[in-house]
Amino acid sequence: MSKEKYAVETAALTKVYKGKAAVDHLNLQVKEGAVYGFIGRNGAGKSTTLKMLCGLLRPTEGDIRLFEKPVGDPMTARRTGCLIEATGIYPHMTAQQNLILKAKCMGLADRESVEHVMSITGLTRTGSKKTKHFSMGMKQRLGIALALLGNPDLLILDEPINGLDPEGIREIRQLFLELNQQGKTLIISSHILGELSKIATHYGIIREGCLAEQLSREDLEKKCSDYFQVQVDDVKRALTIAAEKAPALRTEVCDNQTLRVYGLKEGAWLNQLFVESRIQVYSSGFHHMDLEEYFLSRMDGMEANGKETGKND
Amino acid sequence: MINLLRMDLYRLKRSKSVYICLGILMAATVLAFSMIYLVATPQGQNFALKIGLLDNSEIEEGQAIVMLDVSGIEEGQAMVNGADSLDMFRETCMDGGMFGCVIGIIITLFMCGDFQNGFIKNIMSLHRTRWKYIGSKLAAAGILNFFFLIVCFLFNSLMNLLFHNMVSYAALADILFYLALAWFINTAFSALVILACILTRSTAAGVMTSLLLCGGIIQSVLGQITSLFHMDGWLKYTLYYNMSAAPSAYSGIGDLKGAVLGLAFIVIYSAAAAFFVTRQDI
Numbered sequence: 310m311s312k313e314k315y316a317v318e319t320a321a322l323t324k325v326y327k328g329k330a331a332v333d334h335l336n337l338q339v340k341e342g343a344v345y346g347f348i349g350r351n352g353a354g355k356s357t358t359l360k361m362l363c364g365l366l367r368p369t370e371g372d373i374r375l376f377e378k379p380v381g382d383p384m385t386a387r388r389t390g391c392l393i394e395a396t397g398i399y400p401h402m403t404a405q406q407n408l409i410l411k412a413k414c415m416g417l418a419d420r421e422s423v424e425h426v427m428s429i430t431g432l433t434r435t436g437s438k439k440t441k442h443f444s445m446g447m448k449q450r451l452g453i454a455l456a457l458l459g460n461p462d463l464l465i466l467d468e469p470i471n472g473l474d475p476e477g478i479r480e481i482r483q484l485f486l487e488l489n490q491q492g493k494t495l496i497i498s499s500h501i502l503g504e505l506s507k508i509a510t511h512y513g514i515i516r517e518g519c520l521a522e523q524l525s526r527e528d529l530e531k532k533c534s535d536y537f538q539v540q541v542d543d544v545k546r547a548l549t550i551a552a553e554k555a556p557a558l559r560t561e562v563c564d565n566q567t568l569r570v571y572g573l574k575e576g577a578w579l580n581q582l583f584v585e586s587r588i589q590v591y592s593s594g595f596h597h598m599d600l601e602e603y604f605l606s607r608m609d610g611m612e613a614n615g616k617e618t619g620k621n622d
Numbered sequence: 623m624i625n626l627l628r629m630d631l632y633r634l635k636r637s638k639s640v641y642i643c644l645g646i647l648m649a650a651t652v653l654a655f656s657m658i659y660l661v662a663t664p665q666g667q668n669f670a671l672k673i674g675l676l677d678n679s680e681i682e683e684g685q686a687i688v689m690l691d692v693s694g695i696e697e698g699q700a701m702v703n704g705a706d707s708l709d710m711f712r713e714t715c716m717d718g719g720m721f722g723c724v725i726g727i728i729i730t731l732f733m734c735g736d737f738q739n740g741f742i743k744n745i746m747s748l749h750r751t752r753w754k755y756i757g758s759k760l761a762a763a764g765i766l767n768f769f770f771l772i773v774c775f776l777f778n779s780l781m782n783l784l785f786h787n788m789v790s791y792a793a794l795a796d797i798l799f800y801l802a803l804a805w806f807i808n809t810a811f812s813a814l815v816i817l818a819c820i821l822t823r824s825t826a827a828g829v830m831t832s833l834l835l836c837g838g839i840i841q842s843v844l845g846q847i848t849s850l851f852h853m854d855g856w857l858k859y860t861l862y863y864n865m866s867a868a869p870s871a872y873s874g875i876g877d878l879k880g881a882v883l884g885l886a887f888i889v890i891y892s893a894a895a896a897f898f899v900t901r902q903d904i
Contacts (some may be wrong), residue, residue, distance in 0.1 A: 363747040365904040381750050391747045397740030402636065411744050413632055416625040455744055 314341045316463050316494035322371035324357050331357045333518035344489050346509030347498040354518040355498045359467050363391040390461035396452030400441035404432045404451050415459050430454040445472030463494045506600035533598035537573040540566050542589040626758035639731045643724045654714040655781045708792035708870050711778040717866045719837040722811040726832025729812050733819035746904050753896035763812035771801050796871040806884030807865045811836045813891035820895045838862035
């Protein structure tokens with residue numbers, strides 16, 4: 310059996326700022342050819358991790374390997390394209406001039422590569438417009454174009470769809486899928502989880518600098534169980550009744566009218582039970598948990614259990 | 623590093639500040655030539671009479687004139703008498719530290735731009751051997767200094783020609799010697815500004831460094847204070863002193879002191895900037 314190849318591997322990666330660990334012994338593994346969704350709350354350590362992968366921050370401790378080579382290797386740097394936080398562009402220059410600037414920095418002589426990335430990111434019509442007059446979405450497209458320059462094998466993108474309109478999001482999603490089909494590895498950090506779930510093949514959930522969970526899309530599918538959601542007039546009584554009659558089922562109160570019941574195969578009997586108990590049922594039905602719900606339930610679960618995992622899983 | 627330098631030169635070519643600062647140096651040259659012409663040459667004085675800047679009695683008596691006092695006239699005449707084009711170039715651009723200040727401000731805007739708009743992330747993610755970044759910036763500063771020195775000197779000569787060859791032309795060997803010396807010292811000033819920008823990433827700090835250090839203000843103040851205690855010998859080893867006291871012609875190995883000192887400071891400041899940039903987070 311052939312050994313699995315990793316585009317990114319970190320070992321006990323740590324970054325400490327003023328005595329506080331922003332990233333704490335992170336062991337990240339991203340397979341070559343994966344679209345890795347990197348998820349976490351604000352301040353969880355996503356951007357710090359991505360900056361270390363891009364060589365912008367020096368780790369306090371730990372090791373990073375890109376394509377099985379140390380992060381400082383000049384060849385791995387050339388195989389990596391980054392878009393970290395706000396797009397780094399010169400405001401008094403045009404999109405093309407910014408791209409030429411980076412092309413020169415990379416030693417790319419041909420203008421074709423600049424024109425190619427401009428066309429695939431929808432920037433060809435920007436002409437002589439200076440980037441200071443660009444909308445946020447256009448700046449984001451230029452940031453993606455800069456990351457794509459030189460045809461890198463690994464793309465590290467921090468919030469790449471921020472500021473894009475729905476059409477732009479769809480175009481960029483399509484572009485990411487095409488790039489992935491070409492064999493490129495993508496690490497995408499985003500708070501727009503619904504969008505991320507459309508393209509990611511693997512996920513990493515980071516919490517307080519630690520990798521809480523790393524799972525594939527298939528694993529997520531298995532973990533995102535169906536649930537029965539019922540809206541009633543008295544959710545407290547409904548919860549008590551459900552707990553009495555079906556103690557094996559997991560229940561969750563979402564708001565003062567909504568109750569979720571997990572592990573239920575058939576919901577009619579529960580509806581009937583509520584009606585018989587004079588609880589008014591407004592609506593009910595089965596739902597499938599999505600990435601956002603899974604992430605939130607995972608975060609809530611961890612908060613409830615304290616720092617559940619401590620270090621990485 | 624060559625790739626980085628190509629990028630820097632591409633950006634310098636498109637940078638407005640380069641042309642604005644070159645314009646300022648040229649404007650200062652025009653102004654200096656005009657003033658000297660008016661007060662120190664017969665043609666200039668006649669012209670000043672025509673436009674009402676002087677009156678006859680004042681010229682005859684050698685008294686104060688409307689816009690310039692007697693000391694100004696004497697200074698101007700002294701400058702023209704026995705001076706050559708190199709002396710004029712030194713007086714108008716170099717010896718007062720104006721050239722160093724202007725180049726320092728360009729370098730500040732050039733360096734801090736990378737940090738302020740975040741383009742540094744594109745550079746540093748590609749070039750993880752960070753000292754090359756300093757090497758490229760220093761090389762760009764060296765090229766900029768060379769370009770500015772040549773253009774400013776040629777413009778000075780053009781002004782001299784336009785003002786009816788007010789002063790004689792210096793020998794080519796002396797010009798080349800002085801420009802080489804000035805290049806070393808001003809590139810060392812640029813290295814100092816690069817170091818300040820790497821340490822602070824602040825345009826304000828870079829501009830202050832340019833004005834206070836390249837303009838000789840700090841050196842003058844400290845020189846005054848230390849001279850009270852007869853401890854001002856260190857001044858001879860400052861870049862500013864060597865710029866203003868640089869010989870205009872080569873007469874012996876001792877005249878190379880400014881170039882050697884400039885080179886030493888280039889190495890020291892660049893090594894310090896490279897040391898700090900490799901230890902910084904972006």
